[in-house]
Amino acid sequence: WRDLSPVANPGERDDESSLRPRRLAEFVGQPRVREQLQLVLEGATRRGAPPDHVLLSGPPGLGKTSLAMIIAAELGRPIRITSGPALERAGDLAAMLSNLVDGEVMFIDEIHRIARPAEEMLYLAMEDFRVDVVVGKGPGATSIPLEIAPFTLVGATTRAGSLTGPLRDRFGFTAHMEFYAAEDLELVLRRSATILGIDLRPDGAAEIAGRSRGTPRIANRLLRRVRDYAEVRGDGSVDRETARAALKVYDVDELGLDRLDRAVLDALVRSFGGGPVGVATLAVAVGEETTTVEEVCEPYLVRAGMLARTPRGRVATALAWSHLGLTAPTDAPG
Numbered sequence: 001w002r003d004l005s006p007v008a009n010p011g012e013r014d015d016e017s018s019l020r021p022r023r024l025a026e027f028v029g030q031p032r033v034r035e036q037l038q039l040v041l042e043g044a045t046r047r048g049a050p051p052d053h054v055l056l057s058g059p060p061g062l063g064k065t066s067l068a069m070i071i072a073a074e075l076g077r078p079i080r081i082t083s084g085p086a087l088e089r090a091g092d093l094a095a096m097l098s099n100l101v102d103g104e105v106m107f108i109d110e111i112h113r114i115a116r117p118a119e120e121m122l123y124l125a126m127e128d129f130r131v132d133v134v135v136g137k138g139p140g141a142t143s144i145p146l147e148i149a150p151f152t153l154v155g156a157t158t159r160a161g162s163l164t165g166p167l168r169d170r171f172g173f174t175a176h177m178e179f180y181a182a183e184d185l186e187l188v189l190r191r192s193a194t195i196l197g198i199d200l201r202p203d204g205a206a207e208i209a210g211r212s213r214g215t216p217r218i219a220n221r222l223l224r225r226v227r228d229y230a231e232v233r234g235d236g237s238v239d240r241e242t243a244r245a246a247l248k249v250y251d252v253d254e255l256g257l258d259r260l261d262r263a264v265l266d267a268l269v270r271s272f273g274g275g276p277v278g279v280a281t282l283a284v285a286v287g288e289e290t291t292t293v294e295e296v297c298e299p300y301l302v303r304a305g306m307l308a309r310t311p312r313g314r315v316a317t318a319l320a321w322s323h324l325g326l327t328a329p330t331d332a333p334g
């Protein structure tokens, strides 16, 4: 696993649960999403009905699971958590749906990976609070409609584009989560430091925030790594110098690039003259899976303005060349 992967590493989840914001007011950043969600929840509460189904869309580590839990907490309702890949058989989903209590929140992470039969069952459940249970097999099979409790589905996806139209249409509200500004990540870090009892100085927070790729999960992870360093090699307090020295040990550079990101840029620039080159070829060159390069490295390299995705392949920008200490050719995109 990698320090800069936005996906939770195994074993990291306990730490995460202590750092998770519990209420909307504690949720840092994403002002638009917070305001929109606040209205959706308050409107529903006033009407005494469950709110519309909510789709949370955005890259991993930005707080989708946290928000789903917050929605349940704000509504004062229980939450049941599952994921698209876990719902391979429609029967599993039918069992979950028929066990829901009134107003419960059902959270389906990675909802774009849900199997087709389960997805079709979800349409009816979302629309009419009903499931059709098929009894028997072959020509004698009958389907029995079963009423389920009104509930709110919260779906999370890192790929809103791969959701089918009919599924997307059944969500009343979609929240688009954006990468966090550095100031917001500083707030996330300060909050986490207080919870974990870390003496985090403002310049230390700024240093870590700037290298966290706009992602709270990564900010919290880097904070834990820097704390180790501060406790072992320093007096425990985290200032700019300590953060810099610690992150050097972990190969995280000033822009938050790690070894794999730099390998990708390096291959793109040195082996392929800056591109264009296909992502699969690039992945082979750095010895990684295509999906890792595509879903973990590229989103941030694109956002940081170092890599451009073009119809003909990936291209290094002038910034990528200069970040590697090289002079960009005149036709490199700016």
Ligand code: ADP
Residues within 6 Å of the ligand: 016, 017, 019, 020, 021, 026, 027, 028, 029, 059, 060, 061, 062, 063, 064, 065, 066, 067, 156, 188, 216, 217, 220
């Ligand atoms: P996702 O489901 O999008 O992958 P999570 O909700 O699991 O993201 O968030 C990952 C971690 O990042 C959480 O445990 C939490 O500590 C932290 N986090 C995410 N968003 C925020 C936020 N807005 N404020 C404070 N901490 C956050």
